Amino acid sequence: MDQKIKSKETQNLIINNAFELFYKHGYNKTSIPEIIKGTGLSKGAFYHHFNSKKNIGEKVIDLTVRKRVYERMVVPLKNPDDAPVIPLLCDVFIKRIEGYSDLEKDLGCPANNLINEIGYSENSFRKMLRGIIDNWQLVMINLLEQGKIKGEIRKNIDTSATAIFLISAFEGVRGIRKVYDDDKILDEYLIAVKNYIEQLA
Amino acid sequence: MDQKIKSKETQNLIINNAFELFYKHGYNKTSIPEIIKGTGLSKGAFYHHFNSKKNIGEKVIDLTVRKRVYERMVVPLKNPDDAPVIPLLCDVFIKRIEGYSDLEKDLGCPANNLINEIGYSENSFRKMLRGIIDNWQLVMINLLEQGKIKGEIRKNIDTSATAIFLISAFEGVRGIRKVYDDDKILDEYLIAVKNYIEQLA
DNA sequence: AAAAAAACATTCTTATCAGTATGTTTTTGT
DNA sequence: ACAAAAACATACTGATAAGAATGTTTTTTT
Numbered sequence: 408m409d410q411k412i413k414s415k416e417t418q419n420l421i422i423n424n425a426f427e428l429f430y431k432h433g434y435n436k437t438s439i440p441e442i443i444k445g446t447g448l449s450k451g452a453f454y455h456h457f458n459s460k461k462n463i464g465e466k467v468i469d470l471t472v473r474k475r476v477y478e479r480m481v482v483p484l485k486n487p488d489d490a491p492v493i494p495l496l497c498d499v500f501i502k503r504i505e506g507y508s509d510l511e512k513d514l515g516c517p518a519n520n521l522i523n524e525i526g527y528s529e530n531s532f533r534k535m536l537r538g539i540i541d542n543w544q545l546v547m548i549n550l551l552e553q554g555k556i557k558g559e560i561r562k563n564i565d566t567s568a569t570a571i572f573l574i575s576a577f578e579g580v581r582g583i584r585k586v587y588d589d590d591k592i593l594d595e596y597l598i599a600v601k602n603y604i605e606q607l608a
Numbered sequence: 609m610d611q612k613i614k615s616k617e618t619q620n621l622i623i624n625n626a627f628e629l630f631y632k633h634g635y636n637k638t639s640i641p642e643i644i645k646g647t648g649l650s651k652g653a654f655y656h657h658f659n660s661k662k663n664i665g666e667k668v669i670d671l672t673v674r675k676r677v678y679e680r681m682v683v684p685l686k687n688p689d690d691a692p693v694i695p696l697l698c699d700v701f702i703k704r705i706e707g708y709s710d711l712e713k714d715l716g717c718p719a720n721n722l723i724n725e726i727g728y729s730e731n732s733f734r735k736m737l738r739g740i741i742d743n744w745q746l747v748m749i750n751l752l753e754q755g756k757i758k759g760e761i762r763k764n765i766d767t768s769a770t771a772i773f774l775i776s777a778f779e780g781v782r783g784i785r786k787v788y789d790d791d792k793i794l795d796e797y798l799i800a801v802k803n804y805i806e807q808l809a
Numbered sequence: 810a811a812a813a814a815a816a817c818a819t820t821c822t823t824a825t826c827a828g829t830a831t832g833t834t835t836t837t838g839t
Numbered sequence: 840a841c842a843a844a845a846a847c848a849t850a851c852t853g854a855t856a857a858g859a860a861t862g863t864t865t866t867t868t869t
Contacts, residue, residue: 523724572800579780599773
């Protein structure tokens with residue numbers, strides 16, 4: 408029984424290391440020798456726990472990338488205690504970005520990076536990344552529909568269109584920010600998205 | 609003198625081939641042997657005209673990617689004959705997307721793909737890609753300010769923020785579309801961006 | 810027409826990759 | 840305590856990469 412725990416710990420060690428490298432250098436630029444280098448493990452260990460590079464790619468997306476988006480962007484919008492909708496949207500699409508570290512600004516969004524780098528190449532990756540976006544959009548639609556009922560969101564708002572628009576702008580600006588050295592672009596996005604969200608009421 | 613033309617033609621042949629491969633498989637996944645394969649040329653020819661992979665990357669960005677964005681997204685917004693602003697924005701951010709081929713939908717935007725894949729890794733790439741976005745944003749700011757004067761755009765609109773917001777949403781949705789098999793996501797974006805643009809008036 | 814240079818082709822080098830085969834050590838069930 | 844299996848390590852294979860070196864052909868200059 409102790410062995411199962413150790414195995415999971417080793418896998419997580421490798422997965423976490425792989426995630427960091429995928430995030431910093433991209434999936435294609437990251438090699439398996441590089442992934443294990445930071446862990447103190449050997450190639451034999453890696454291939455004992457994962458059967459290919461594609462396999463660890465899937466694990467990273469499922470266990471780390473998906474989890475990150477879920478915790479940061481989906482959970483805050485689930486709104487179990489029925490809070491006002493507009494401030495919730497501001498939390499996720501404005502405050503979230505304001506709280507990023509310089510590194511997170513420089514490197515962009517892990518999910519969006521993978522979508523753009525390998526989103527079209529590998530079908531298993533596509534499906535998982537699509538699931539992440541679908542889930543995000545769904546919780547936003549629910550929130551906005553909820554807002555309509557409560558009279559906080561205009562009745563003529565197309566909720567699924569609004570959701571995709573907000574997600575697109577968010578991911579788009581996080582990508583574009585990568586080629587800039589300062590926060591000018593993010594600040595401009597913040598002004599515009601604030602106006603957009605408020606105009607939903 | 610004939611030789612100079614031939615040289616340029618060969619370079620363009622290689623550059624065009626490289627662009628297609630970068631677009632389809634990404635910069636890092638594309639090898640120089642692959643690039644020359646489609647041209648009938650040899651590796652010696654390649655390294656006679658370009659001194660490294662980074663070098664052809666720069667040429668592709670400068671001569672093809674920049675030109676594409678300029679012709680498709682910047683020129684239509686330059687508005688020399690003083691046309692109404694809102695329809696012009698619709699042309700670029702709505703009609704443009706509606707006219708894409710299936711392949712263009714699947715593969716996303718070449719500029720945005722490169723921004724996301726190598727935007728942070730190589731400084732010379734960063735600078736050039738940044739220049740493309742800067743130029744795009746600038747022409748939009750001019751157009752919107754022009755629209756304010758003509759009374760077609762609300763006076764309290766932040767033009768640089770609006771420009772980045774539109775660009776971000778456009779590039780964002782083109783990225784996200786890559787993990788989908790149908791146009792649902794694009795259609796939703798189109799509804800939302802139409803409302804957004806019209807609300808600028 | 811001969812010399813020089815540009816445009817290519819061929820071959821080679823060195824490095825690194827993903828993945829495999831075959832070990833050794835540690836843990837676990839009996 | 841011992842056999843089996845899991846968790847690792849080491850060494851290897853074959854493919855492919857970027858780029859350099861060195862060749863040959865074509866074009867240009869004189």
